[in-house]
Amino acid sequence: xxxxxxxxxxxxxxxxxxxxxxxxxxxxxxxxxxxxxxxxxxxxxxxxxxxxxxxxxxxxxxxxxxxxxxxxxxxxxxxxxxxxxxxxxxxxxxxxxxxxxxxxxxxxxxxxxxxxxxxxxxxxxxxxxxxxxxxxxxxxxxxxxxxxxxxxxxxxxxxxxxxxxxxxxxxxxxxxxxxxxxxxxxxxxxxxxxxxxxxxxxxxxxxxxxxxxxxxxxxxxxxxxxxxxxxxxxxxxxxxxxxxxxxxxxxxxxxxxxxxxxxxxxxxxxxxxxxxxxxxxxxxxxxxxxxxxxxxxxxxxxxxxxxxxxxxxxxxxxxxxxxxxxxxxxxxxxxxxxxxxxxxxxxxxxxxxxxxxxxxxxxxxxxxxxxxxxxxxxxxxxxxxxxxxxxxxxxxxxxxxxxxxxxxxxxxxxxxxxxxxxxxxxxxxxxxxxxxxxxxxxxxxxxxxxxxxxxxxxxxxxxxxxxxxxxxxxxxxxxxxxxxxxxxxxxxxxxxxxxxxxxxxxxxxxxxxxxxxxxxxxxxxxxxxxxxxxxxxxxxxxxxxxxxxxxxxxxxxxxxxxxxxxxxxxxxxxx
Amino acid sequence: xxxxxxxxxxxxxxxxxxxxxxxxxxxxxxxxxxxxxxxxxxxxxxxxxxxxxxxxxxxxxxxxxxxxxxxxxxxxxxxxxxxxxxxxxxxxxxxxxxxxxxxxxxxxxxxxxxxxxxxxxxxxxxxxxxxxxxxxxxxxxxxxxxxxxxxxxxxxxxxxxxxxxxxx
Numbered sequence: 001x002x003x004x005x006x007x008x009x010x011x012x013x014x015x016x017x018x019x020x021x022x023x024x025x026x027x028x029x030x031x032x033x034x035x036x037x038x039x040x041x042x043x044x045x046x047x048x049x050x051x052x053x054x055x056x057x058x059x060x061x062x063x064x065x066x067x068x069x070x071x072x073x074x075x076x077x078x079x080x081x082x083x084x085x086x087x088x089x090x091x092x093x094x095x096x097x098x099x100x101x102x103x104x105x106x107x108x109x110x111x112x113x114x115x116x117x118x119x120x121x122x123x124x125x126x127x128x129x130x131x132x133x134x135x136x137x138x139x140x141x142x143x144x145x146x147x148x149x150x151x152x153x154x155x156x157x158x159x160x161x162x163x164x165x166x167x168x169x170x171x172x173x174x175x176x177x178x179x180x181x182x183x184x185x186x187x188x189x190x191x192x193x194x195x196x197x198x199x200x201x202x203x204x205x206x207x208x209x210x211x212x213x214x215x216x217x218x219x220x221x222x223x224x225x226x227x228x229x230x231x232x233x234x235x236x237x238x239x240x241x242x243x244x245x246x247x248x249x250x251x252x253x254x255x256x257x258x259x260x261x262x263x264x265x266x267x268x269x270x271x272x273x274x275x276x277x278x279x280x281x282x283x284x285x286x287x288x289x290x291x292x293x294x295x296x297x298x299x300x301x302x303x304x305x306x307x308x309x310x311x312x313x314x315x316x317x318x319x320x321x322x323x324x325x326x327x328x329x330x331x332x333x334x335x336x337x338x339x340x341x342x343x344x345x346x347x348x349x350x351x352x353x354x355x356x357x358x359x360x361x362x363x364x365x366x367x368x369x370x371x372x373x374x375x376x377x378x379x380x381x382x383x384x385x386x387x388x389x390x391x392x393x394x395x396x397x398x399x400x401x402x403x404x405x406x407x408x409x410x411x412x413x414x415x416x417x418x419x420x421x422x423x424x425x426x427x428x429x430x431x432x433x434x435x436x437x438x439x440x441x442x443x444x445x446x447x448x449x450x451x452x453x454x455x456x457x458x459x460x461x462x463x464x465x466x467x468x469x470x471x472x473x474x475x476x477x478x479x480x481x482x483x484x485x486x487x488x489x490x491x492x493x494x495x496x497x498x499x500x501x502x503x504x505x506x507x508x509x510x511x512x513x514x515x516x517x518x519x520x521x522x523x524x525x526x527x528x529x530x531x532x533x534x535x536x537x538x539x540x541x542x543x544x545x546x547x548x549x550x551x552x553x554x555x556x557x558x559x560x561x562x563x564x565x566x567x568x569x570x571x572x573x574x575x
Numbered sequence: 576x577x578x579x580x581x582x583x584x585x586x587x588x589x590x591x592x593x594x595x596x597x598x599x600x601x602x603x604x605x606x607x608x609x610x611x612x613x614x615x616x617x618x619x620x621x622x623x624x625x626x627x628x629x630x631x632x633x634x635x636x637x638x639x640x641x642x643x644x645x646x647x648x649x650x651x652x653x654x655x656x657x658x659x660x661x662x663x664x665x666x667x668x669x670x671x672x673x674x675x676x677x678x679x680x681x682x683x684x685x686x687x688x689x690x691x692x693x694x695x696x697x698x699x700x701x702x703x704x705x706x707x708x709x710x711x712x713x714x715x716x717x718x719x720x721x722x723x724x725x726x727x728x729x730x731x732x733x734x735x736x737x738x739x740x741x742x743x
Contacts (some may be wrong), residue, residue, distance in 0.1 A: 133590075137591060138602065142645045142646075195648070196647055318643070324636060
């Protein structure tokens with residue numbers, strides 16, 4: 001049968017059991033020990049089976065299915081493992097969609113398991129029936145509906161293989177209730193290949209040689225790196241490549257933390273609110289080397305004026321990314337862990353010191369015009385950046401930073417120091433407000449030995465605020481920092497700059513966040529004065545357990561630099 | 576420049592794959608002119624033939640997106656000159672008007688059409704060809720009263736010999 005085509009030989013004797021039990025056995029076979037979910041009618045048999053596996057599979061019940069999937073995303077991003085989500089049919093399943101779309105665009109490996117009404121009721125508008133297969137189809141890497149218990153092990157084996165192989169992504173398995181109840185002869189065979197699916201393209205060494213020749217002849221080469229370096233576990237190979245060639249490297253939002261922020265070749269952030277030098281010099285370099293990134297519009301600005309002077313090399317695992325947004329001169333397909341190794345061998349040592357000093361000149365200008373006054377203001381309200389600065393000084397770059405979407409996200413990513421990979425977790429492609437709080441919970445449960453700091457705006461915090469309940473119940477020691485400006489700050493900034501200050505529906509009258517945290521029995525404090533900030537951040541990080549720190553920041557502060565929509569990267573504004 | 580492209584997709588036979596493929600067009604606001612699916616010469620491998628009007632830049636990207644789908648083995652695109660393609664059309668007209676118009680010989684000799692079925696009240700005529708040819712016959716028959724008309728999606732085989740090597 002179709003699903004069984006290429007599974008590995010059986011590793012155990014067949015065992016008579018139910019579909020629901022088979023789901024749990026399959027999870028155990030895939031080394032899953034932590035899942036996130038929310039029970040409901042159509043998934044109840046699986047929850048009943050879960051009861052018997054509590055010693056092996058920990059289930060975290062969130063307060064909303066969206067919380068469950070973002071937590072699974074945070075878990076996956078912090079650990080590199082597949083995040084697993086359990087939800088019921090109908091609204092349970094549709095509540096996952098935002099997280100599925102987020103995981104798809106940010107290439108996060110997830111297996112979502114949803115319950116479905118009995119197969120005899122499919123298409124009958126039964127209670128809590130929704131066609132989640134069709135709904136999730138464009139936002140999943142693969143999805144499949146199981147209506148027969150005997151198909152479950154193969155479907156789940158396939159799901160895990162697809163989610164984590166090649167360019168990772170979310171997979172959804174929808175299981176009808178009768179398939180959960182029915183019995184089967186269980187045997188689990190891991191999936192290792194699928195004939196119609198090539199997760200990693202073969203490396204063409206000729207392309208590597210061409211790329212190396214171009215890099216060797218370059219006078220002003222520039223590297224852009226994205227999450228592909230992290231997903232490919234290629235941080236070491238990446239560092240070896242830039243260190244040998246001496247090429248300055250700038251990161252996309254999701255590439256952040258792949259290379260230590262204080263590495264001398266790390267020249268900063270690309271894109272709309274990125275650093276001055278990397279943006280301007282994109283239009284001056286002679287060879288652009290893009291590694292595991294996808295030329296998102298927030299990175300490129302106006303494509304018609306983007307790096308037109310440069311020859312472009314693109315290393316990626318996904319052939320459909322080549323020439324998608326930017327015309328590529330030399331594509332190098334493959335897992336960048338391997339292509340970078342080959343490339344590093346083929347390139348010559350260099351230092352490009354004159355070229356690198358250009359970045360420093362721009363850094364100086366940006367520091368004077370933007371960064372100093374952001375990081376160390378002496379008057380006026382607290383700035384977002386000085387909160388981040390304070391966190392840096394206390395954590396020394398060792399924490400996992402989880403952010404939401406908006407001004408605080410841009411500021412946090414611009415200024416946070418990182419010394420370890422997989423430490424920056426944010427909703428990049430989809431820009432999902434409400435992502436941060438549950439993602440931070442998932443990250444903390446996945447990496448309990450690490451400090452996890454959730455930096456959130458007052459808007460996004462209230463989108464998934466209910467997950468404070470899950471944080472308390474799990475006793476996950478997530479540190480929550482709300483940068484409260486009583487506005488949907490990024491939208492307000494755009495209204496100020498591009499809509500003549502018509503602040504349409506962006507001002508927020510907020511609740512007492514400290515009281516809310518305390519209502520959830522989470523320790524909390526609010527800070528307005530600069531003098532209180534340092535001790536408050538230290539107190540939060542010293543606190544044993546979760547903690548919420550609300551910082552009142554400038555109401556109408558803006559994030560700069562900024563590339564206005566439709567402008568060129570070289571037209572980046574400093575004010 | 577927009578023009579007609581024929582996409583040939585070779586895939587597993589799985590529930591919902593058509594939905595997955597068509598959403599790639601929907602998302603880009605590209606209309607599908609015609610679509611056909613059948614099992615290919617390799618048992619278990621299905622072949623979709625999809626015709627769209629779009630630019631070469633866009634078709635390249637869409638075909639890569641299609642090929643990226645887990646259950647798709649291969650996807651290629653061609654312009655008309657690189658394929659041999661055919662459509663089939665069925666026409667239902669009243670037997671009386673065919674008789675009165677003395678159309679049978681014209682239909683069979685000039686249009687290469689066939690009579691599939693003849694009833695007391697109506698007859699069914701079949702013609703295969705390119706869209707323009709089946710359309711011409713429709714226009715020819717229209718004055719005599721066309722009771723029903725239907726045209727299939729395009730089926731197409733490609734001329735280049737080496738492109739589908741890996742499916743063998």
